Each structure stands twice: as structure tokens, then as C-alpha cells.
Amino acid sequence: MKKSLLFLFLLLVSIPTKAQNAQDIIDGLKKELKANPDAKKTASIYSDLTWYYSKINIDSALYYGGKATVESKKLNDSTLMAQVYSDIGAVYFIKGDFVNSKSNYLSAYKIRKLRKDVKGLAKINNNLANIYEKTHQYKQAMASFLEALTYFESVKDEKNTSIIKGNIGLIHLKLKNYPKALKYISEVIQYQEKNDFKEELCVSCLNLGNVYLHMQDTINALKFYDKSIKACTAVGNKKGISSGFNNIASIKSEQKKSKDALALYQKSKQAREELNSDLDKANFDLNMAIELVTNKKYIEAKKLLQLTRTFFEQTQHHEKLQKNYKSLIKVYSYLNQPDSVDFYVDKLAILDEQLLVSKAEKQTAELETKYQTEKKERLIQKSKAEIATRELEIKKKETQFLILGLISLALLVIIYLVYRQQKLKNKQQEQEFELKSAIAKIETQNKLQEQRLAISRDLHDNIGSQLTFIISSVDNIKYAFDIQNAKLDAKLSGISNFAKSTIIELRDTIWAMNNSEITFEDLQARIHNFIEKAKEAKEDVCFNFEVDTSLKNVKFTSVEGMNLYRTIQEAVNNSIKYANPKNININISPNDNAISITIFDDGTGFDIEQTALGNGIHNMRKRIADTGGLFHITSARETGTKISIQLKKD
Template structure:
């Protein structure tokens, strides 16, 4: 069932399309046919199905009547077409009908209505933004004001049209020519021939060679201006060329006698007749006036009729045919009075004022609308910027949170790594401590026991045997003392190995024990030992602590052995972020620049270098000072 309805719809659609196409083809035949136009229009009328079809029918009737000077019919069909075209929204056809009605009313001398329809056309063109049509209607206004002999306004509107066409990237020579012609004829009849010729001759910039066949009216208009300047021979050449161009166009158009055909010949032969009677060639003037009269009547153009009667009146007056001159003068005045009355001039002003007021109101409304739209646009932009700012802030917050989270993860990993490293270090230290404890136990239990056994054995030998040999007794005493000294050293080593860290307070106790023993051995030497209170709790590794202890021990031993000192001082002080140790004696000193130093000094230097310290020694006959900077 659905397929059936779809088929019916398609048949109706294509049927409608086909009917519209048939109507279009019939209207084209009606418009272009010379003898069978009425026949085709009757057929077309039977094919009308929609308002759009009816609008096109009256549109074509209006155009046909305009082209063939059926002016009253053109007005009737034009008014009907306007109503229908507005209803169906066919803007191009609507603007064309406004243009046709403008031309019809201008031909009839009803310039107020011509201007009214031009202004209505401009309103529609402005609303639809059809710039080409706006320019075209301005050119129409220029021609209408010319025929009404309001030349300044005619020039004003002609220049508006010209400026538009010249501003286009792609120039339209026919439109430029139309505007130039409108400006020039206003200057011509305003009695400004130089300006008229200037604008007329500018046309030849755009039409040259064979193309001049399209500008026969320019040849005629130049001839008309020269005629008014009484340059009759030159004027005749230009107008004769215009007649030849008109005849050639008549052949090209297939012998169609339309509105342009009658209008051009009415103008050409009126001008030729004027030249003939001004040069006193009355027979030729009579001949040309007869030809012109036929064309003028068929053109149904009020301006052409007015010009014709004015020129023929002057001709009859010149040859003393006063009755004919008076008759032509009365015809001229009759036409002029029907066209140029005070009320009509007032209507012109009112129409233009109304249009200008409407335009100003429209511009004001447009300005208000633009301001309102601008305000809305600004609000929208502000809202967009606010949203963008909030989104940016949110993104920044997210980025910050992600960064912070990542940083926390990195920090956590670093802490984990540090913790693992610390645990590993602690485990390593614990293993080292265990190893140190094991070594210290081995040293104490094995080597310590063996040294104690040696000391016991030596002492037993000395007491068990009455040794008379002094050298042997001294040797045994030396062995006993060396073993005792080694045990002391061993105990110091075991003490250091059993500690992870050593403070100056620990060292102080150890050094005091050492100095006390030295004091017992050398009662004639005064020993002083001082440690800055701020450094008592400063910590060293066991290696650093032992190196510092051994260095002080070595330095004191050297002073005892070699310096013959009476006073030995050991000072440990804080200096900025460093520790300074000084061992000073008042002994006899020695030469620090001697090539060979003792092993004691070399050992001190090596020990301090191992713990990244610096070592200096100063010596004089008044004493020696060793300085260590840690």
C-alpha cells in the first residue's frame, strides 16, 4: 500500500514539474512571437495551475506589452504581476516589473509614478541586498528627472549608479554606458555641453571597434549636443552614424519593430530634421519631420512628442507657416502642461522625502538593531570568555592536581627508595657491625690472649731465672713493654670497631687516658687537653674517630720523644662549620723544610688526607705546632 501511495506522489510531482515546464515553454513562445503572441498567451493561460504560474503569466504579459509599446496594457498586467509576485516571493521577476512600470510611466510623461515605482524597486532591492538593482533604479531615476527637466537631481542619481558599477571587480560595460548616458543627457539639456560630451565620449573606453554597434544612442546624443552648439555638419555625421547603427541592429534582430526601434528613429530623424531646417534645407527638413512624426507617434513617448512639436514649431515659424507653427506650439504646451505642473513637482518632493525618511528610519532601526546585536554579541563573547576562563581554570586545577599527584608519587617513590636505601644501609651497617664485633672478639680472644700469654711468659722467665745478662734482661723487658703497648693499641682498635659513631667526648676520654699514662712516664712535662663544649657531641665515623685519635696520639708521642718539651697542649675548637685541632709544644723544634721527614709525620698526613682534612705544621726553636682542619 505504501508503494502505491509513493507511486501516486511521484506521478503527481513529475506531472506538476512537467506542467510547469510546458507553461514556461509556451510563455517563451508568446513573448518572442511577432504574429502569434496572443494565441500562445491564450494557451498559456489554460496551463496555469498555481499562483506562481499565474504570476509568471502576467509577468510575461507586462514585459511583452512594454516592448511593443502597449503602454496601458503594460500597466494593467504589471499591477497584477506585482501583487502575485509579492505573494509567491519571486524577487527577480518583481524587480523587473518595477523597472518595466518605471519605463512605461516615463514614456507616458507620468514622472511622479515613474519615480514612485523606481523608489519601490529600490526599497525591495535594499531589503534583499540586490546592489545591482539599486544601481539600475538609480539610473532610471536619473533618466526620469532628466525628462522632467530636473537636471541636478538627474546628475546626482546618474553618478550614484556610475560609482557603483565602476567599483565592481568585474566591470559591466553596458551598465556603465547606461549610467554615463544618463549623466550626459542631463548635462546636455542643462546647457552644459562640455560636460555632456565628456561623459558621452567616456563610453568609448568600454566599447570599441565592432562593439560600437551596441551604442547607437551615444552617437545620436553626441550629435544632439553638437547640434545645440550649432556645429551642424559634425552633428549630422554623428547622427547619420546612429541611423546606420539602428538599421544594422534592426537586421540583426530579424526585423522586429519593438519599442527601441521606434524610439531610436524618432530621436534620430527629429535631430536630422532640426539640422536641415537650421541649415535652411527646408525640403529635407520637411521630409525628415514626416518620417520622425510617424516614429514619434508609434513610440508613444511624451518626451519625444514634446521635442518633436517644439522643433517642428520652430521650423514652421522659420519658413513663415505661422498656422502650423501655432498648432505645433499648442501641442507642445499641452504636453508640457500635462507633465510639468506644480502639483506634480510637489508629488516628486513628497515621494523623495518619504523615501529618504523611510531610509533614515530604516537606517536608525538598523543602527539600533546593530547596537542591540552588538550588545548581545558582547554579552555572548563575555559569556564565552567566562566559560573559557572557567574551563581554563578547571583544566589548570586538573593539571595541578595531576602534577601534584605525580609529584607525590615521585616523592613517595623517592621516599621508598630512600627507605630501602636506608634499610639496605642499616642492614649493611648491621652486617659490618656484626663482622666488626666478630673480628673484635677474635682479636680480643685470640691475639689479646696470646699477647697476654707472651707478657706472662716473659715476666715468669724474668722471675723464675736470675738473669745476670743485662742485655737479655733489657731485651725481655722490651718484649714485655712492646706486648703491653700492643695490647693497648689492640684495645683501642677493638673499642673503635665496636662503635658505629664516635664523639669528641669519647675521644676526650681516650686521649685523657693516653695523656695520663704519658704524664706518669714523663712527670717533667705538663700536659693540657681542651675540647670546645660545642663539639663534645659532634659525631664521627669509627674510621674518622680512630684517625683523629691516632693523629693526636702520634703528634703527642713525637713531642715527648724528640722535642724535649716542658709543655704539650692539645686544643679542639669550632671554627665556622669546621673543626680545628692544634697540638702545640714548647720544645726545640726542627726544620720543616728538611728533605726527609719521619714516619710519624707522614702517617699523620696520610690519616688526615683519608678523612678529607687538611694538615699544616709550623716549627721554630721556640716550639712546634701541628694544625688539623676537618
């Protein structure tokens, strides 16, 4: 019954030829537990339950993994302990937690190395290689696969040899060498079909389907995805079932068959939820969000994209992040939120730049490694030649030996100088690339600033002048004609005042656009100007505005700064219009890891529970929410009204 490791990416296994459903095996193991076996048998059963639950429920697998760890430590059984670590490493791999997966594999590796378990070490090398493949360390992955393959070929273990060849095919798929990937994985499937290894066919057929999909052969891709689902269903592999349905759904989505795609995504979701894998859930949600964007369901898509963005940023799945950012740009474009579009355009540009730099660093490291390897090979070959020469001539001519030693030393010095020169050249190229990237970023920012200035000039020169013309025209009408109609006179005055207030708001907007960053000190000056105008209208109201000196240089984007300004302006206007206060106080101060903004008056309050809140308060609440803050209002007829705003402190 004892098993080894099998993941989505063809880890090493040794399972009976006739595959059994994982749930049936689990039920049998639990019956054995009820028979109260001895301590060693109990620990072994816990280890088996960890492995088989990894295919259908991650939480249960980790639960029994914990029990197996405790029991094997009590027994001080290093062989069992190594197996338990390997099983837990498999569970974390399926969950998508590669850090914990690698940690457990290395713990197993350490034990097996002490025990000189060559076969066990070969299996762990294969499993570690799968982690390297998932984290895009393809060179390390290939080296570990080949090391494991060398052992299994030497002992003529055909089953494990075929599994590793399938994994090597997967590396070729990642490197976009599709003909080689097709050759390796096809040969593996022939062997597995011949021996009816359904457990392995579940994964191999899924991988071959991926190869055909990248080759744009959707007919064969669908054929092998269907084979994979059937094999996975036979052995109860929830992860394989979920991945198969998910991949078929992606093809249906590309074929514009949204109804079929959504139905298949639901099947994938059901299998994935039973498995409870964080990585599978994030991949599924991302695919679902992309499908929702295709169907113009932007609000639903945005929620899923924001959830998956957080996961992929934390786990650094850069390829998935690129898809996420591109989809968010589309969503916010359709939702007409240009600031959010700009935000994710910037994040995508930064990510692309990081990947480009990472690729350049990786290529440089590979060149350096290749150089070092070639240097070592030359030294080894030279040393062999020198040894042969010494064996033949050491007794004849000691002087020749000395000359050869001097020549060797000279060659080493030359090699070192060449290496040093190459290293300096590589470093210079890296610095040049970084400088070019920085210059390109600065040029992009300068272009954006120029566009902002151009728009603000257009607003000032065109709309501003038109509003001024309206004010002038209204005033000319009033002075040119003796208007006896009081209503008409009031209407004209209202138009003039509205145009004047619009000009003030336009100037505020232009001010915000001309500043890429706004500080509390900038806001304080702007709000003081607004309060001075408010005093002209309400001379009997005493205004008090205070900003803690430690916050004056806190910076906001132009949009965030404008939202804060408009919120404070709206709060003061509401107080003047409706509360008839004697004092209006504005206070901005630090509060632990936040910034507290309070606007309160001693005027006539109102019953919040009994009063319908107007658009002004709703707008204030939305502005603060867009800024990432919290908005709260309290009011009472005896004490006045108080608005509290809490902003996160960077």
C-alpha cells in the first residue's frame, strides 16, 4: 500500500498496476485505524492518509500529515519520518505553497542522505525539480531531472524512468520547444497505456493536451484533456479533474462558446473546492474573470481580479500577474476610471521591466556558468595531460616538469584575466541596461506631465475664458437694461454666481492636475482661501483650521488630494447652509498608524436615523472610500455635527 510522490506534474510513484479510487483507499485505511493497530502501523496509516487525501482534500491531508509527523517522531523512525516529510511536501506542492513544499522535501533529503538511500534521493531530486520548474528555474530543474534519470536508468526502473522523461518533456514545453515536448510525453503515454497506469495517465494526458494547445491543435488538445479527465475520475484525482475541465473551458472561451465555457468552469470549480488548493482557486478565478470580461460583466470581473491580484502578487506568479493587470486595465477602461487604468498600466510596465531585467540577469548568469564550466573542463583536461606527461618523463627530466609548471601558472593567470575582463564587461552591460530603463521611465513620466499641463491649459484658456465671457455678458445685460422684473434679475444674478463658482472649482481642478503630488501643506493653503471666502458670506461664524506640523509634508496623488479638498469643502458648506453654527473647526492630526481628519460644528444638528442623507454626504463618503479611508458622521440637535475621516498612513 505504501506510495511515493505523485503531483500534477508527474512526480515519482509506485502504485499497484490496477488503479484504485483514492476515496476507497482512504475508507479502507480508516477501517484499519479503528482496529487499534500498534504505534508503528498507526504512524504508517497516518502517512498513507496524508498522501491519498492530497488528491481530494488538502486540509484533511495536512491534518493527517501533522499526526503522522508526531507519531513518527515518537517512534524515532528515520525511514518513516523521511516518508512523512515527502508526503507533506507533496501536499504543499499541490496547494501551490512551494516554499513549504521545498522545506519538507529538503528535510526528507537530509534524512535519506544520512541513511545513504540512493533511490530515495533520486525520487526527491525529481520532486525538487518540479518545484524548480514551477518557479521558472528551468536550468536547475533540468539538472535535477537528469540526475534522477541517471539513477533510474542505471537500475533499469522503467516506470520511474518514464515519469522523469515526462517531466523533462514538461520542461521543453515551458521552454516552448514543442516538438521535443511532444516526443517525450507521447512516448511516456504509450508506456503508461500499455501498463494501464491510470494514476500517471491522469497527469500525462493533461500535459500532452497542453502541448497540443500551445501548438494551436485544439482537436488533439481536447482529445487528451478528455482522456485525462476520465483517468483522473477513475482514481479520484480532484486536482487533475479540476485542471482538465478548466483547460477545456479555456478553449471553449477562445471559441466564443461562453455558455459551454461557464458550465465547464463550474465543474472545475466544484472539483477544486473539494480539493481546497489556493493556487488552483486563484487560477480558476482568474480564468472566470477573463470570461466575465468577455461577457462585459465588468463589476463581477473586477472583484475576482482584485482577489487574484493579491494572491499572485504574494506568491510572485508573474505570468498570471501579467494577465491579471491586462484584464484590470480593460475593466477600468470600460468602467471609465482613468486613474485606475493609469495605475495598472504603470504596474504592468514595472512588472514587464522586472521580467526583462530578470531574464537578462538569468542569461548573464548562464553565460558565466557556461564559461566557468568550460574553464574547469579545460583545467581537468590539462591536468590529465600533465599527469600523463609526469608519469612518463618525471624520472628523466625534472627541469621539464618545472617548465610545464610555469606554463600552467601563466595559463591560469591569462584565464583569470580573461574571466575578470568578461565579468567587468557583463557588469557594464547591466549598468547600461539599468540606465536606459531609468531614462525611459523618466521620459514616460515627463510625457504624462506634459499631457496634464496641456489639458490644464486648454481648460484654463477655453472653458475658463468662456465662463468669464458668460459672467461679463450677464453683467452687461443687467447694466444695459433697466430690468424691472425681480425674478429675471435674480435669475441673471444666479447664473453669474454659478459661473463664478464654476470658475473657482475649475481653478481647483487645474491646480490639482498641475501637481503630480499634493501635501497637507498645499491643502491647508487651498482650504484657507476657501474659508476666507466663506467668512465673507458668514461673518458671524468663527473658523478654526489646524494641521499638525508632523503631517504637513505627507503626500497624496492629485486625485486623492482633490478628493480630500472637496470633502472638507462640502462639509463646511453643509454646516454653513443648514446648521447655523457659531464655530466650525477643522483638525488634522496623526493617530497611531493613521491620519485623523475631523470637521465639527456647534450648530443645529439632526437625527441621522430619522433623516434621509443627501447626495452631498454620499459623495463625501465615496470620495474618502476612493482614497482608501474611512468616513463616519455623527450628529445631535444639542451638540452639532461631527465628521471623522481616517486615512491610512504610508
